[in-house]
Amino acid sequence: MVDRWVMDHQRDSWRKQAKASGYRARSAFKLKQIQERHNLVVSGDRVLDVGCHPGGWAQVAVELVGSEGQVVGVDLLPCVPVEGAELLVGDITDPFAQKAVLESFDAPAIDVVVSDISPNITGKWDIDQAVSLMLVAEVYDFSLPILKKGGHFVTKIFQGVGVEEMIDLVKPHFQKVKRFSPMASRNSSSEVYLVCKHHMPKKGPDWKIRPAFEQALMERKGGPEPDVDIEPAKSTFSVRSRRTPPE
Ligand SMILES: C[S@@+](CC[C@H](N)C(=O)[O-])C[C@H]1O[C@@H](n2cnc3c(N)ncnc32)[C@H](O)[C@@H]1O
Known part of the structure; x- marks a missing residue:
């Protein structure tokens, strides 16, 4: 109860400051706070x-990159414009939105990716x-593939199963x-940021994270589910019809 009150109070305080x-x-x-600690973005990025x-x-x-830099954002929801940024509506996993993002940058290589993405919460x-x-x-x-060599990446993650594999x-x-857990997120217990510095581009067929991550999760669970139909177990339980006594 007290913890809850403290969390709400801290959230309110950041909201007021914002x-x-x-x-x-x-x-x-x-x-x-991520920037203060890790210095990811510089002017012109x-x-x-x-x-x-x-x-x-x-x-x-926009404040960090200054007038020489460029900020492109993407979200499922439309944003009220931010001066100095181009904010697109789209799903980052959708090739159509990905193309729009790439076309919005005035050069092919990006210096920093900042991702605060979080899916719709179901409550489970x-x-x-x-x-x-x-x-x-x-x-x-x-x-x-679009992050320059030496570039940086930060993303929100929620602590739990799979985080070690992802790292x-x-x-x-x-x-x-x-x-890294910035002060402003310490009231949401499981949220942390993964700060990845100095990109070292990988070549070759096996660089992708998602397929390898799925594989790692399957190995953690002890192998893939068999994709054949599972034979129902034989039951010794039987139902006997009860005779209705004659009236
Ligand atoms: C915590 S909010 C981001 C807050 C933002 N960093 C800010 O400071 O205003 C997380 C956002 O991720 C977005 N999101 C979730 N799935 C997405 C997807 N597939 N593509 C793009 N955005 C997505 C949600 O719509 C939501 O607005």
Whole structure:
């Protein structure tokens, strides 16, 4: 009860600060704190903001890249425009939206990807956490080929099953991969950010994260489900009809 009150109070406090500073969402402080600690974005960078609605991170990214930089965001939901950013409506896993994102940048290589993506919450924790990690895997698969050598990537993840596997798969692509919990997210217990610095582009057929992640999860569970129909077990239970006594 007390924990809940403290969490709500902290959230309110970030919300008030966001309002006072002209940010659309308290999440803006999460990116500011990630930036303070890890220094991902520099002036003149090209930044992709994945899951950008309502635009708090885009506001911060625009401040960081300055007038020489470029910020492109994408979200399922439309955003009120942010001056200095191009915010697209689309599903980042959809090739059509991916093409629109690529075409919006004025050069093919991106310096930094910031992803605060989170799927629609069903309220069933296991499902939400698993869906979120799959989505993150897809964001990596879209972003890695367009992220420049030495570029940086940060994404929200929810702690739980599969996180260690995800980190192991991502590590070969970056010089440094670290979990970071900004002060502004410490009230949502399981949310952390995976900060990946200094991209090392991989060549060859097996660089994709999502298929390898699915495979790793299957191995963790002890192998794939057999895809043949499962024979029903024979039951010793039988139903005997009861005779209706004559009237
Ligand atoms: C926590 S919000 C992002 C808040 C944002 N960083 C800000 O500061 O304003 C997560 C967003 O991810 C978006 N999202 C979820 N699935 C997506 C997908 N497949 N493609 C694009 N955006 C998605 C949701 O619509 C939601 O707006």
